[in-house]
Amino acid sequence: MNVDLNKIQLKDLLSDLIQTPSVNPDGDPGTCSENTGEKKMAMKVGGIFENIGAEVYYDEVEPDRPNVIAKFPGSDNKPQILLAPHLDTVGVGGMTIEPFGGIQKDGKIYGRGASDTKGTMAAMIWALNRIGKEKIKDLGIGVTFVGFMGEETGQPGSNHFAKKYHREYDFAVVGEPTNNNIVSRHKGTLWITLECKGKPAHGSTPERGENAISKMATLVNWLDKDFRTLLKSKEYQNELLGFPTLNIGRISGGTRTNIVADQCAIEIDFRLTPELSTTQAYKKLEELLDKNGFTDVVMITKLTCEPLHTPDSNEYIQKLINLDSRPEIVGAPWFCDAAVLSSMGGIPSVAAGPGSIDQAHTHDEWISEKDLESGADFYEDFLLSARS
Incomplete structure (x- = not known):
C-alpha cells in the first residue's frame, strides 16, 4: 500500500x-x-x-x-x-x-x-x-x-x-x-417521504374502495403548482443560489392491477437556500398539507443537510x-x-x-x-x- x-x-x-x-x-x-x-x-x-x-x-x-x-x-x-x-x-x-x-x-x-x-x-x-x-x-x-x-x-x-x-x-x-x-x-437538502392510505376493494367495483393513488395524484398536482409557487417567494431567494426547488423523484403504490390501491407514497427532494432551513421547510409543508385538506398524509424525513x-x-x-x-x-x-x-x-x-x-x-x-x-x-x- x-x-x-x-x-x-x-x-x-x-x-x-x-x-x-x-x-x-x-x-x-x-x-x-x-x-x-x-x-x-x-x-x-x-x-x-x-x-x-x-x-x-x-x-x-x-x-x-x-x-x-x-x-x-x-x-x-x-x-x-x-x-x-x-x-x-x-x-x-x-x-x-x-x-x-x-x-x-x-x-x-x-x-x-x-x-x-x-x-x-x-x-x-x-x-x-x-x-x-x-x-x-x-x-x-x-x-x-x-x-x-x-x-x-x-x-x-x-x-x-x-x-x-x-x-x-x-x-x-x-x-x-x-x-x-x-x-x-x-443548497441544503431535505428528503421527505409522503404516504397516504386508501381502502382496498375489488378492481371491478372501485366505488367500494378509496384509491390511495388517486388521492396522491391530487397531492402531487398541488405540490407541482401551489407549493412550487411558494418556493419562488422573494424571502427564500439567495443571491448566489436562486430559489429553493423540489423534485418528486419516486412514486410507488398499490399491490395488484385488480385491487383498488390502499397505499401510495412519493419521495421528495427539496434543495434549500440559506433563507429556508430544513426545519422551516418541513414545518411549512406540514402546515400547508393540513390547511389544504391533506390531513391523513404521513410525513417521514429521510435525509437532512442544512x-x-x-x-x-x-x-x-x-x-x-x-x-x-x-x-x-x-x-x-x-x-x-x-x-x-x-x-x-x-x-x-x-x-x-x-x-x-x-x-x-x-x-x-x-x-x-x-x-x-x-x-x-x-x-x-x-x-x-x-x-x-
Whole structure:
C-alpha cells in the first residue's frame, strides 16, 4: 500500500487512488461487494501520509468504514486548517470505461472518482508533500487532513467528525470539483417521504374502495403548482443560489392491477437556500398539507443537510480570493460535507478543488492533468498564504 511520492508524478498518484475501489456500499448499483467500502482507500491514504511524516489515525465510523485523519507535527497552539475530501465514490453501473483502471490518455485521467473526489484528494496530498513536513511545522497554522467515509449517502463520516471535533478547527476546505473556485454557499437538502392510505376493494367495483393513488395524484398536482409557487417567494431567494426547488423523484403504490390501491407514497427532494432551513421547510409543508385538506398524509424525513453559508468576510476566504489564481466566490445547487462541518461542527467551511462537477458521476468520469496540477498549486498557495 505504500506509495513513494518522490518516484511518481501527480497523475500517477491519482491513477493509484482510482485503482483502489471505494464505492459507497449504501445502495449504489452495478458494483460487486469486493469493490465497496472505504477501508482499503483509508489505509492507502494513511500509508502515504505516514511516509511524508504525518501522524495518522483511523476513526471507524461504521464497521470497516473509517475516516482517515493525518495531522502534521507542530500543529498545536495555532489556528487550525482542515483539508477534507471524501474517500467514497458512487457506483459504477453503466460506465463505458474501466471504472477502476485509472487510465491516462490524451491529457486526462479516467475512472470512478477521478473528478469526485479522488482528484481533489490527490491534489491535496501532492501539495502537502511539496511543502514538506519541516516547512509545515514552521507555518503559522496547524494542518490536518481528513478523508471522510460515506459522503455520497447520508454523510455519516463528516457528521461523526463534526460532533467529535466540534469547534476545534478554524477553517475547512472540503475537496470538491469546483474549478478551483470557492463555494461558500450551497443548497441544503431535505428528503421527505409522503404516504397516504386508501381502502382496498375489488378492481371491478372501485366505488367500494378509496384509491390511495388517486388521492396522491391530487397531492402531487398541488405540490407541482401551489407549493412550487411558494418556493419562488422573494424571502427564500439567495443571491448566489436562486430559489429553493423540489423534485418528486419516486412514486410507488398499490399491490395488484385488480385491487383498488390502499397505499401510495412519493419521495421528495427539496434543495434549500440559506433563507429556508430544513426545519422551516418541513414545518411549512406540514402546515400547508393540513390547511389544504391533506390531513391523513404521513410525513417521514429521510435525509437532512442544512444549507452552507460562510460569510465572504471570513479571513480565510479573503486569503483564498486573493491568491494569484484569483478564484471566484460561487454558489452550488448540490450539497457536501462543508455544510455538515459548518452547521454541526461550528467550523467555517468552503468547498474548493480542481475539475468540474460536470464530470462527476458520469459514465466516463475524468479529470484533466492540467486541472489536477492547478489544484495542487491552488492548495499549496492557500496553505502558504494562510500562515500569516
